[in-house]
Structure formats: structure tokens, C-alpha cells
Amino acid sequence: MMDYAALSALAEIIRRGSFEAAAAALGVTPSAVSQRIKGLEERLGQVLIHRGPPATGTETGLRLMQHLDQVRLLESTLAASLRPAGGPAVLRLAVNADSLATWFLPVLTALPLLYDLVVDDQDHARDWLRQGQVSGAISSEPVPVPGCDAIALGNMRYLALATPDFIARYFPDGVTEASLRTAPAIIFNAKDALQSRWVQLATGRRLHVPGHLIPASEPFARAVELGLGWGMIPETMAELALRAGRMQPLRPDLPLDVPLYWHVQRAMAPALAPLTAEIRKRAAADLRP
Amino acid sequence: MMDYAALSALAEIIRRGSFEAAAAALGVTPSAVSQRIKGLEERLGQVLIHRGPPATGTETGLRLMQHLDQVRLLESTLAASLRPAGGPAVLRLAVNADSLATWFLPVLTALPLLYDLVVDDQDHARDWLRQGQVSGAISSEPVPVPGCDAIALGNMRYLALATPDFIARYFPDGVTEASLRTAPAIIFNAKDALQSRWVQLATGRRLHVPGHLIPASEPFARAVELGLGWGMIPETMAELALRAGRMQPLRPDLPLDVPLYWHVQRAMAPALAPLTAEIRKRAAADLRP
Incomplete structure (x- = not known):
């Protein structure tokens, strides 16, 4: 032992x-x-x-x-009569920043544990699981790592947004390659590929876009609202600002849907069943099918 | 060269x-x-x-x-007639997460640069400057690192907050050593010492408090509001929830004031003067003297 x-x-x-x-x-x-x-x-x-x-x-x-x-x-999941020895149970999870900023947090009330959250972007949260450093992860990767299961949760819809002033200044002729090369984007961190993926959807090409790096979800959205750049924001975070006209889509016809999965270690799955149920329920309510 | x-x-x-x-x-x-x-x-x-x-x-x-x-x-600060060669100017700054979540972001509009923000907690943002990896930092450390100046900005006031239900459950007899050893705290990350400092103020002792680790400012505050734990939240972030009665101070008589400083590399100070002026102005408006 x-x-x-x-x-x-x-x-x-x-x-x-x-x-x-x-x-x-x-x-x-x-x-x-x-x-x-x-x-x-x-x-x-x-x-x-x-x-x-x-x-x-x-x-x-x-x-x-x-x-x-x-x-x-x-x-901690042994019969309550067997008091677990050696400190409270801690559950370490990797969560993508935008899920943490929107739908994820209330699921933590499902189990009376101490949580240790690791925050990364949606394309990389699964790496923490692969390295054996967390017991579960919310990630956009569909393929489970060995010893884990992946449960599809639905899609988080992102919109490419900016202020009306920013759009008038940088995109007077719509979203073109030339305008994207000049207009600063807001980018979460060096690993964040959402902007590039959307640019490829919009222009059919992989372009370099200049950008600010702002590695926190709410400040990211506020930077867009302050006119510092355009950025990919979850539609649920932008609702109020869109309705008030403070932000507009660059291309209303071109959202970007990112599928999310709950990856969980098979050995831990029985102990985490109440959490998994709550994650499914929240995701069904807040994500797109 | x-x-x-x-x-x-x-x-x-x-x-x-x-x-x-x-x-x-x-x-x-x-x-x-x-x-x-x-x-x-x-x-x-x-x-x-x-x-x-x-x-x-x-x-x-x-x-x-x-x-x-x-x-x-x-x-980029040479006369406008000399067009700078070799890409847009990027300014890398370290900012503590709570400043980024509250007063800091609008200062970025002071200079037309691309920003690369590094987020850390207030006691450690200065380390990035010491390692030569950023040109400026917002930090609680008063002493400048060699080659830099530190400008006092005022105090960010933190309150130890929880929901009324949480207080009734874990602190029925007020804030005692026994209750603090049982009630889960919300902690930003392993380096975050605010909770311990407040516990020491409240009890006169260094105690171990159990806690969740939630390394993002807004989710941190929402975790407190969901009843997952008690936590140190900047008063400006908690205003609405306090007024609506969704959160209450554990000890209304015991706030914790954290002084903040703008550390800037002396060689860069002239080029960054407009940013420094805007930081002073915002801080004067949003922090306590």
C-alpha cells in the first residue's frame, strides 16, 4: 500500500x-x-x-x-457508518472557462465534496484527464481517453460579436479578408482556436488575425463590449448586450456550435453518478441539442 | 544587434x-x-x-x-512619420484577477496597442515583472523590483461573505475557530492567501480552513452565492447581491483592505504614460483611498 x-x-x-x-x-x-x-x-x-x-x-x-x-x-461513498479517514473528499475537475462562466457551476451542489477546479479552454480540458490529473473534464473533444467514458452534452453556440461602432469602423464593407487582417480580435489564450475556426468558416481561408489575449471569460466579453476588439462569445453570455444593442453579430447567419462532452474516469463513475446526472440535466436545459 | x-x-x-x-x-x-x-x-x-x-x-x-x-x-512611440516595422506593438501586462474583473479593463482603451494579459492573484502578479516577462503589473506588493517603479493606487476592500442559509448552518454562534474548521471556503488557487489572512484577523490564529478551489473571479463570487462556501469578495463585485440580501458579511465589522500598486518598467514608463494616467484615474474612482 x-x-x-x-x-x-x-x-x-x-x-x-x-x-x-x-x-x-x-x-x-x-x-x-x-x-x-x-x-x-x-x-x-x-x-x-x-x-x-x-x-x-x-x-x-x-x-x-x-x-x-x-x-x-x-x-466517502462507503456506507455512512464507515466514517472516511484522512480528510475531506476532494474532487478535481477540468472545466472549460466558458462553461464555468455560464451553465456549469450549479452542478457542484449535487455532491457534498470539496471541489478543486482546473480551468482551461474547451479544446484542451481533456488533456488534464489524459495526464491523470483530474477525475472528470468538460471538453469539446468527443473521443474518450483510455479508461474514461465521454457523454455528449449538446452544443454551446458562439457568436462573432463586436460593438456597432467597431463594426462601422473595421467592417464597413462586411466581413472580408482585408478587414479581418486589420480588426483586432479578442483571444482567450494562445491555445484558443475559436476565432481562427470562425474566420475559416467566414472566408474559406486560414488567416492570421491580430488580437488581444484576455484569459478570463467575463473580462473577455466586456473587452468586446468596450470596443477593444471582436470576439467569439457564448450566446447565453451575450443575451442582454445583444438585446440592448451594445453588441452585434459580425455575420448573423454564421454562428459556431461547439459540442461539449463530459469525460469521466470509469473507476470513478459510480461514485460520481449524482454529479453526472446533474451535469446532463443542466446541459439539457442550457445548451443546444 | x-x-x-x-x-x-x-x-x-x-x-x-x-x-x-x-x-x-x-x-x-x-x-x-x-x-x-x-x-x-x-x-x-x-x-x-x-x-x-x-x-x-x-x-x-x-x-x-x-x-x-x-x-x-x-x-511605436517614435514620430508617426517613422512607421514602425515588423508587426503591431504588443504590451504584455500581469493583472490580478479581481482587478481585471472589476475596475481595470477600461484603462486598456488609453493606448492603441494589442494587449497580452497574464492573470494571477494579487500577491504574485509582480513575480512576472521580476522574471522580465511583462512590462507592467497590478499587484499588492509595495516594493518595486529592480528597474521598475511602483505607484500606489489605493485599496481594494474585500468582505468575507456567504449566503444567509450558509451562515445559519455553519456559523449559528458567529465566527469561531470551530466553525471555520468545518465551513468550506471558496479559494481562488493554491497561492491565494486572502482567506487565511482574514481568518487570522478574525481569530488571532492561523487556522487550516477546508475549501473549494475556483480559479476565476466571477464564478468564485457565484459559488459563494450558490451556497457552496464562504469567500473573500471585492465589495464592488458584491454590491447587488448584498443589497438584495443574497449574501451577507460573516463579520460586518471586519473588512480586509488590500493595497494595490501599478508596477512599471522604468525604460517603458515614458511610452506608457497615457496608460499610467488612465490607471491612476480609474483607481482613484473605484478603489478606496
Whole structure:
């Protein structure tokens, strides 16, 4: 068996960013924490913590933390008479930023756990699952990674939006290759491909578009509303601004539908059944079929 | 002189995540991009790009990208008759998530640049400046890093909030050590120390509090409003919910004021003067003195 006292110390250090904070959380001395980690590292022959500050987990360290979380989660679903030992159950999930900003959050009330959310864009949330660092993920990738199932949830519809002033200034003759090469876009981060995909739909070509990088969903939408650029925004986030005329579609005839899937580790699926049911229910209500 | 064609290729690869996308953006072939990077790496004797996918910058690669951005920015402030060569000016800034979610965004309209925002928590945004990866940062750290100036902006006031139901369930006898050890908090990420600092103010002790990790400002506030936990929320984000009675302070007498500073590289300060003026103005209007 693994040394779960050492794993608990490891997880606390990674979640809290220092040996001292982990020691305080566990009610032991920092040197006890340090010895547990050192012992674990020696047994495994690998570094598990980058000492920092802040202290962060190595790839193997993060995998071990995830293993501990899963064991605790499984323990928490044992009969209530068997009180799970060793701390509250933590569920680590990867969620794409736009789902977190729109429909996802209320599903977390389905299970009385502590959640540790990792936020990434929809095309990459599944990578966290592949690396064994989360137990479930909301992602646009349809193909499950080994040991996981993927459940189709529906489509999130994106619109290419800008302010009326921005459209008058940069797109006086409509959406053309020339205008797209000049008009700044708002882009979530370097991995975000939604703008390029829409540009390809609109022009039939892969174009370079200049852009601001704003890696947070609501500020992204507000940057569009401030006239800093055009951007791909989920229709549910833009409703009010569209109705008030503060934003308009560049091409009302050209939305972009992104399918979303709930990827869940098969070993965890029974324990997570209430969460899966809630995710299906919310998605059915808020996404397009 | 540095090879700026190679640096431009480097920056495009890091911003776009692949050699192919960088080549398309620069209008050259992928093999030309690849040769430029190889040549630069050989001359410097260092790897500049982790090949991925996605392709990401090494520490040195990121520093070189930042250097290019600064040269372009300085070029863009030359007399308008000298058209800057080699792409639009990009300004990379580190901003704490709560500033981005509240007062910061409109300042970006002060200069006609492309912005590349890095989001971190207020205690760590300055680290990006120290590593030479950004030209400016909004941070709670008062001491400037070498080569930079720090300008005091005022205080962001945080309140420890929860729903009335949550308070009735977890804090029936007020905020005690025992209740704080049981009631789940909402925590931004492993580096976020606001909850611990407030707990120390409230109890005089450093306590371990259990918590959910939700690394996005608006979802963080909504998680509190959904009753998932208590959390430290900027008063300006909570106004509506407080007035409507959906959230309440755990201790109305105990806000936590976090001072914010604009850190800016001295070499860039003249070029960024209009941005600095707008940041001062917005901060004076939206933060507490």
C-alpha cells in the first residue's frame, strides 16, 4: 500500500503552496511534513515537489495527489457508518472557462465534496484527464481517453460579436479578408482556436488575425463590449448586450456550435453518478441539442 | 544587434502555439520559421521553444519575446512619420484577477496597442515583472523590483461573505475557530492567501480552513452565492447581491483592505504614460483611498 500519511502531506503542500501551510493544515510540524515528502521521494526515486516558493507539484507529484483524491472520494461513498479517514473528499475537475462562466457551476451542489477546479479552454480540458490529473473534464473533444467514458452534452453556440461602432469602423464593407487582417480580435489564450475556426468558416481561408489575449471569460466579453476588439462569445453570455444593442453579430447567419462532452474516469463513475446526472440535466436545459 | 526576424518568429510561435500558425501569421513557410528558431537557439546555445504540442516558450524564450514586445512598443512611440516595422506593438501586462474583473479593463482603451494579459492573484502578479516577462503589473506588493517603479493606487476592500442559509448552518454562534474548521471556503488557487489572512484577523490564529478551489473571479463570487462556501469578495463585485440580501458579511465589522500598486518598467514608463494616467484615474474612482 502507498503511504497515505505522506500522500496527504504531498497534497496539502501542492494545494497550499508551502510546507509550513501544509503542516498547519495537518496539525504537525513542518519538519514532519518535510520528512514524509523526503521519504516518499526516496522510495519512488523521483522529485515530487518543486520547492518554490511557491511549492508546486512535479508531474508525478500531481498524479499522486490525484490518486489520493480518488481514494478519498471512493472512501466517502462507503456506507455512512464507515466514517472516511484522512480528510475531506476532494474532487478535481477540468472545466472549460466558458462553461464555468455560464451553465456549469450549479452542478457542484449535487455532491457534498470539496471541489478543486482546473480551468482551461474547451479544446484542451481533456488533456488534464489524459495526464491523470483530474477525475472528470468538460471538453469539446468527443473521443474518450483510455479508461474514461465521454457523454455528449449538446452544443454551446458562439457568436462573432463586436460593438456597432467597431463594426462601422473595421467592417464597413462586411466581413472580408482585408478587414479581418486589420480588426483586432479578442483571444482567450494562445491555445484558443475559436476565432481562427470562425474566420475559416467566414472566408474559406486560414488567416492570421491580430488580437488581444484576455484569459478570463467575463473580462473577455466586456473587452468586446468596450470596443477593444471582436470576439467569439457564448450566446447565453451575450443575451442582454445583444438585446440592448451594445453588441452585434459580425455575420448573423454564421454562428459556431461547439459540442461539449463530459469525460469521466470509469473507476470513478459510480461514485460520481449524482454529479453526472446533474451535469446532463443542466446541459439539457442550457445548451443546444 | 539581435536577429529581429527570428525574434518575431519566436513570439508568434509562443503566442499561437505552433510553428505552422506562426508561419501563416508571418506569411512565410513553416520551414523558414523552423530555421530561424534553430539558428537563434544555436547562437544562444539554449532551447527557446518546447516543441509541444502546443509549442510553448522556455524561460529564455519568454524573456526574448518580452524584449521584442518592448522594442516594438518603443518603436511605436517614435514620430508617426517613422512607421514602425515588423508587426503591431504588443504590451504584455500581469493583472490580478479581481482587478481585471472589476475596475481595470477600461484603462486598456488609453493606448492603441494589442494587449497580452497574464492573470494571477494579487500577491504574485509582480513575480512576472521580476522574471522580465511583462512590462507592467497590478499587484499588492509595495516594493518595486529592480528597474521598475511602483505607484500606489489605493485599496481594494474585500468582505468575507456567504449566503444567509450558509451562515445559519455553519456559523449559528458567529465566527469561531470551530466553525471555520468545518465551513468550506471558496479559494481562488493554491497561492491565494486572502482567506487565511482574514481568518487570522478574525481569530488571532492561523487556522487550516477546508475549501473549494475556483480559479476565476466571477464564478468564485457565484459559488459563494450558490451556497457552496464562504469567500473573500471585492465589495464592488458584491454590491447587488448584498443589497438584495443574497449574501451577507460573516463579520460586518471586519473588512480586509488590500493595497494595490501599478508596477512599471522604468525604460517603458515614458511610452506608457497615457496608460499610467488612465490607471491612476480609474483607481482613484473605484478603489478606496
